[in-house]
Amino acid sequence: xxxxxDITAVIVGAGHAGLAMSRCLSERGVDHVVLERGEVANTWxxxxxxxxxxxxxxxxxxxxxxxxxxxxxxxxxxxxxxxxFIAGYAEAIAAPVETRTSVTAIRAxxxxxxxxxxxxxxxxxxxxxxxxxxxxxxVPKIAEAVPAGIDMLTPIDYRNPEQLADGGVLxxxxxxxxxxxxxxxxxxxxxxxxxxxxxxxxxxxxxxxDIQWWMDxxxxxxxxxxxxxxxxxxxxxxxxxxxxxxxxxxxDLNMLRSIGVALRGxxxxxxxxxxxxxxxxxxxxxxxxxxxxxxLDSFDGWANASGIDAEVDRPHRLAPTAVDESPPLSLDxxxxxIRTIVWATGYRPDYSWLDLPVLDRKGRVVHDxxxxxxxAGAYVLGLPLLRRRKSTLIDGAGADAGDLxxxxxxxxxxxxxxxxxxxxxxxx
Amino acid sequence: xxxxxxxxxxxxxxxxxxxxxxxxGQAPEAAEFTWRATxxxxxxxxxxxxxxxxxxxGQEQSRKTTFHFDADHPEIFASEDKGATPVEHVLVGLxxxxxxxxxxxxxxxxxxxxxxxxxxxxDMDLQGILGIDSDVRNxxxxxxxxxxxxADATPDEIRSLVAQSQKRSAVFDIIxxxxxxxxxxx
Numbered sequence: 001x002x003x004x005x006d007i008t009a010v011i012v013g014a015g016h017a018g019l020a021m022s023r024c025l026s027e028r029g030v031d032h033v034v035l036e037r038g039e040v041a042n043t044w045x046x047x048x049x050x051x052x053x054x055x056x057x058x059x060x061x062x063x064x065x066x067x068x069x070x071x072x073x074x075x076x077x078x079x080x081x082x083x084x085f086i087a088g089y090a091e092a093i094a095a096p097v098e099t100r101t102s103v104t105a106i107r108a109x110x111x112x113x114x115x116x117x118x119x120x121x122x123x124x125x126x127x128x129x130x131x132x133x134x135x136x137x138x139v140p141k142i143a144e145a146v147p148a149g150i151d152m153l154t155p156i157d158y159r160n161p162e163q164l165a166d167g168g169v170l171x172x173x174x175x176x177x178x179x180x181x182x183x184x185x186x187x188x189x190x191x192x193x194x195x196x197x198x199x200x201x202x203x204x205x206x207x208x209x210d211i212q213w214w215m216d217x218x219x220x221x222x223x224x225x226x227x228x229x230x231x232x233x234x235x236x237x238x239x240x241x242x243x244x245x246x247x248x249x250x251x252d253l254n255m256l257r258s259i260g261v262a263l264r265g266x267x268x269x270x271x272x273x274x275x276x277x278x279x280x281x282x283x284x285x286x287x288x289x290x291x292x293x294x295x296l297d298s299f300d301g302w303a304n305a306s307g308i309d310a311e312v313d314r315p316h317r318l319a320p321t322a323v324d325e326s327p328p329l330s331l332d333x334x335x336x337x338i339r340t341i342v343w344a345t346g347y348r349p350d351y352s353w354l355d356l357p358v359l360d361r362k363g364r365v366v367h368d369x370x371x372x373x374x375x376a377g378a379y380v381l382g383l384p385l386l387r388r389r390k391s392t393l394i395d396g397a398g399a400d401a402g403d404l405x406x407x408x409x410x411x412x413x414x415x416x417x418x419x420x421x422x423x424x425x426x427x428x
Numbered sequence: 429x430x431x432x433x434x435x436x437x438x439x440x441x442x443x444x445x446x447x448x449x450x451x452x453g454q455a456p457e458a459a460e461f462t463w464r465a466t467x468x469x470x471x472x473x474x475x476x477x478x479x480x481x482x483x484x485x486g487q488e489q490s491r492k493t494t495f496h497f498d499a500d501h502p503e504i505f506a507s508e509d510k511g512a513t514p515v516e517h518v519l520v521g522l523x524x525x526x527x528x529x530x531x532x533x534x535x536x537x538x539x540x541x542x543x544x545x546x547x548x549x550x551d552m553d554l555q556g557i558l559g560i561d562s563d564v565r566n567x568x569x570x571x572x573x574x575x576x577x578x579a580d581a582t583p584d585e586i587r588s589l590v591a592q593s594q595k596r597s598a599v600f601d602i603i604x605x606x607x608x609x610x611x612x613x614x
Binding site: 266278280 | 453591604
């Protein structure tokens with residue numbers, strides 16, 4: 001404590017994104033440090049449930065100077081395998097990581113930044129926020145109206161069904177997390193009611209290939225943020241309903257309904273211990289089916305135009321999502337036997353330690369493709385559609401980090417030597 | 429999704445809509461609107477409502493026309509049938525909201541509409557409003573809307589228009605989600 005160390009760049013977070021940036025800065029001769037509150041790949045180690053596997057196949061985790069070398073390119077990593085892959089990367093690139101170092105404050109300091117940690121302070125010219133988009137579970141305010149005696153948890157606390165009380169479970173949210181938890185909890189003998197809002201349906205495999213193979217080969221994942229019309233909307237679109245399993249099954253609402261999960265509309269309100277569901281379930285499912293079919297149409301068009309129709313299976317479509325004609329609109333939690341509510345309603349980043357005027361009224365970092373607005377020499381990585389559709393994938397970190405490292409190099413070259421402050425300087 | 433080069437002529441000013449969306453995104457306080465109506469009892473179950481001004485874009489807004497609506501009940505209810513029932517006004521509200529939305533979204537997507545017709549039905553068990561059975565709700569048990577649309581688009585593009593219109597519809601939201609209602613007496 002008490003010492004202030006000078007360095008060109010500080011990277012906050014030693015996940016895949018922070019490490020990819022570390023590698024890109026090393027290649028460009030920029031001295032830097034990676035500050036990590038826990039161990040390398042901390043979130044993957046400590047904040048994910050037991051059965052979770054990566055939603056992208058092994059071959060797709062390509063980082064600068066590092067890739068999958070095993071004999072199961074189409075498999076999906078377990079969490080211990082993800083941790084060992086990322087830890088292996090940190091070692092392979094000899095990343096200068098300071099583990100067990102929590103950043104407690106970052107503020108402007110002349111033409112640079114002061115990074116305060118529980119193990120000393122750093123003074124840097126440039127800054128990279130690589131703490132990810134999934135730090136704090138989003139739980140709607142109406143959770144306060146849940147009657148006492150009903151357990152509530154978020155995906156960060158959830159490990160496996162055995163930790164839940166016997167009895168009914170209401171899972172709120174039907175993106176990748178919600179549908180995976182709904183399935184395994186229901187199969188554990190705890191009947192699940194699933195509240196379904198806007199969701200994005202996708203088959204695990206299509207025409208014999210992984211959905212991610214199509215996304216990668218057709219160039220969808222490379223679409224850039226500045227080529228998308230409504231970027232604000234696009235950045236808020238939920239994740240694909242996917243699961244990574246050995247038999248590459250498609251997990252969708254039809255599958256959940258077939259094993260007895262009760263599908264209900266979006267959770268709209270809780271009144272006197274009764275949950276009220278929106279009457280919009282039919283339309284939410286229709287929207288997801290239509291969107292999925294547009295995506296599959298685009299794959300078919302690409303396959304045809306690329307002349308690879310013969311290399312893949314024939315086109316097919318999934319059955320439309322089946323919904324009861326009149327799904328119940330309310331559920332009395334106590335009378336209905338609900339013992340636990342799982343809020344799978346998304347995450348948000350944690351910037352509580354960031355003392356820079358760079359957040360908008362909804363608490364989001366304002367940036368242009370990862371170049372933070374209003375704080376010269378500061379960058380952010382790993383947010384949805386940061387620079388490309390693949391920005392939140394392990395596979396997307398390298399390209400984004402490379403672009404931003406180039407930007408940083410230009411900035412460092414043009415940066416005034418002294419005087420003024422970062423908010424007064426426009427990045428190159 | 430993109431604005432088509434060959435703009436469809438559905439009588440919707442797409443440029444103005446896109447401009448308003450952008451402007452209100454940057455000035456969220458101007459997006460706060462208050463809509464209002466007044467309703468006067470006439471006789472029996474017959475009432476007369478008018479719609480005139482509203483608040484929006486930071487100030488009171490007036491329009492050139494005052495709109496009039498009569499509501500009553502049919503003769504089989506021993507009423508005089510001077511207007512549509514209030515629940516039929518609700519059906520009109522939903523159908524017109526969805527239909528206006530379809531035209532706006534079609535124009536944004538460059539889809540030329542030739543005809544759009546909605547048929548809307550709401551089922552109701554009168555044992556609710558008559559207080560015969562407290563297990564029966566007063567309102568609709570369910571609402572069905574059926575669209576017949578002729579447009580320069582594929583069947584899936586048309587389905588997608590109708591789905592997107594529901595997603596963005598105020599009345600669809602009002603009907604499918606709970607709303608707090610406060611009624612006071614002066």
